[in-house]
Amino acid sequence: MADSSVCGGEDAAGVAALLARVAGLMDGVQATQQRMEERQLELESTVRAIQAGVAKLATEQASSATSLEKLLEKTCKVSRHVKDVRVRVENQNLRVKKVEATQGDLLAKNKFRVVIYQLRSANNRTDEPCCPEHSCF
Structure with a gap:
């Protein structure tokens, strides 16, 4: 029994x-x-921050996409207007060249008339006195 008490x-x-x-x-x-729970809380807060960042980024991207679409539309309008203006300017240049050519022809005819007029004037002057008081002959 002593063994059993020792045991x-x-x-x-x-x-x-x-x-x-x-x-x-x-x-x-x-x-x-406890450390794992603390890490879990940290991860959850980090995930929430990332989700908030992603949501903000998504809204900014949508806003940027809308702005970009508007800019593209305006660019297309400006491009069309530039093409229209270019066509009008080219047509105006053609009309100006025609007017210049016509003006050149008219000036050439007018110079010929001026020469004829000057010749007639010179012939008429020789017959008349150069001033009323004096006689050139």
Whole structure:
């Protein structure tokens, strides 16, 4: 019986040591679990921040897309207007060239008339006195 009490004491000490070990492991597991929960909270807050950033980016992208679409429409309108103006300017240039050519012809005819007029004027002057008081002959 004495053996059984010694065995019982050793068993109790072994059980106590085992319980102490289990308690240490439990404390370690709890500490690890607490760290994991803290990390989980950090990750969740980071994910929320990323989601907010993505949502903001999506709205800004939509706004940018709308602005870009409007700019494209305006660019197309300006391009069409530039083409129309270019055609009008080319037509105006053609009309100006025609007017210049006609003006050149008219000036050539007019110069010929001026020469004829000057010749007639010179002939008429020789017959008349150069001033009323004097006689050039």
